Amino acid sequence: MRNTDKEIFTIIALISLFLILLIAIIILTAILYHNRKRIHKIDLSNFQTILLQSQLEVQEQTLINVSREIHDNITQVLSFIKLNLAMTDGVTENEKQLKINESRDLVAQVINDLRTLSKSLSFEHIKELGLIKTIEAEVNRVNNSRLLNIALTVTGENYSLGEQRELVLFRIFQEALNNTLKHANAKHLKINLQYSKQLFNLILEDDGNGFSPGEIGAGNGSGLKNMQKRAALIGAVTTVSSTIGKGCSIQVTLNPTQQYTYADGNDPNSPG
Numbered sequence: 001m002r003n004t005d006k007e008i009f010t011i012i013a014l015i016s017l018f019l020i021l022l023i024a025i026i027i028l029t030a031i032l033y034h035n036r037k038r039i040h041k042i043d044l045s046n047f048q049t050i051l052l053q054s055q056l057e058v059q060e061q062t063l064i065n066v067s068r069e070i071h072d073n074i075t076q077v078l079s080f081i082k083l084n085l086a087m088t089d090g091v092t093e094n095e096k097q098l099k100i101n102e103s104r105d106l107v108a109q110v111i112n113d114l115r116t117l118s119k120s121l122s123f124e125h126i127k128e129l130g131l132i133k134t135i136e137a138e139v140n141r142v143n144n145s146r147l148l149n150i151a152l153t154v155t156g157e158n159y160s161l162g163e164q165r166e167l168v169l170f171r172i173f174q175e176a177l178n179n180t181l182k183h184a185n186a187k188h189l190k191i192n193l194q195y196s197k198q199l200f201n202l203i204l205e206d207d208g209n210g211f212s213p214g215e216i217g218a219g220n221g222s223g224l225k226n227m228q229k230r231a232a233l234i235g236a237v238t239t240v241s242s243t244i245g246k247g248c249s250i251q252v253t254l255n256p257t258q259q260y261t262y263a264d265g266n267d268p269n270s271p272g
Contacts, residue, residue, distance in 0.1 A: 007100050008085060014107050015078055081106050131166040132158055132193060135173055139191065147181060149188045156195030161256050165234045169202055169252065172227045172238070176204050176250050179223050184208025184248060202252040210242045227252075 081103045088096045126134050132154055139150045161169065173191075180186050186208030194201040224240050227250070231238040236254035 007104070008088070011081065011085060011100075011103055011107055014111075015081065018078060018110060078110065081110075126167060126170055127163050130158075130160060131169060134166075134170055135191065135193070138174070138177065142177070142181070148186060150191060151188070152191045152193075154193045154195070158193070158195045159256075161200060161254065165236075165254065165256075168230050168234045169236075169254075172230050172252055173202065173204070175223055175227055180204070180206045180208060180248075184210075186247065198255060198257060200254045200256050202254075203249065204251075205247065205249045207247045210244045210246050210248055212242075212244055224250075 084099050084103050084106075088099050091099075129137070136152060139152045142148050143150055160166070177189070180189055184206050186206035188207050190203075190205045192201070192203040192205075194203070224238075228238040228240075231252050231254075234254065235258050236252050239251045239253070240248070242248035
């Protein structure tokens with residue numbers, strides 16, 4: 001009986017720890033929002049400043065995803081654990097043990113989910129995992145949410161494109177994915193990463209509403225123009241093609257062997 005009470009106390013303590021982590025994530029979100037407002041006051045003509053802005057935007061979007069995951073998944077699981085433990089009174093020892101075992105398994109699931117989310121909070125995970133693994137994690141998150149069905153393919157022998165390039169490419173991918181989720185009303189999205197010695201292509205194709213070419217330059221096409229500017233930052237070219245009712249295709253093409261220098265004369269390929 002004492003062991004059972006001890007197990008219940010342990011589970012309640014873990015739930016309290018998770019709530020503390022949730023508060024910490026909210027505080028971190030507020031800090032990152034403040035940093036983003038501050039960075040907008042800086043002259044964005046400097047290459048490193050624009051990279052920093054991209055990094056902050058990646059972190060901010062990741063935090064939004066984390067917040068959504070906590071709300072839609074982890075919070076629901078914790079609520080079920082709380083309900084499960086509340087139903088241990090007035091039942092047989094056998095039934096009580098079954099509910100405790102079930103709650104323990106759910107706590108283990110939540111711990112694993114939190115561990116995965118905590119890793120995604122840092123920009124370091126892009127450097128550690130690389131572009132493909134980081135995109136795969138986003139694809140799995142969206143597929144699990146069932147908001148969109150995404151198919152990811154990688155062709156050719158992959159290699160590192162460099163930390164700065166992969167940061168910008170991941171931000172372009174993030175922005176394209178968000179546009180698809182918010183505006184395209186698409187059911188399917190195909191993502192293809194094509195590697196060759198002289199060329200790298202990131203291609204995203206959805207089956208959504210599509211739009212006319214003239215919209216790219218209009219106000220509602222600012223996101224697409226932003227992707228093109230980011231691509232130009234690393235010497236890449238973004239091509240957008242779409243037809244109303246026939247979806248949209250975005251292709252980012254990069255020559256990985258080409259050196260790129262930003263307009264201010266700084267060489268982002270040099271160390272440091």
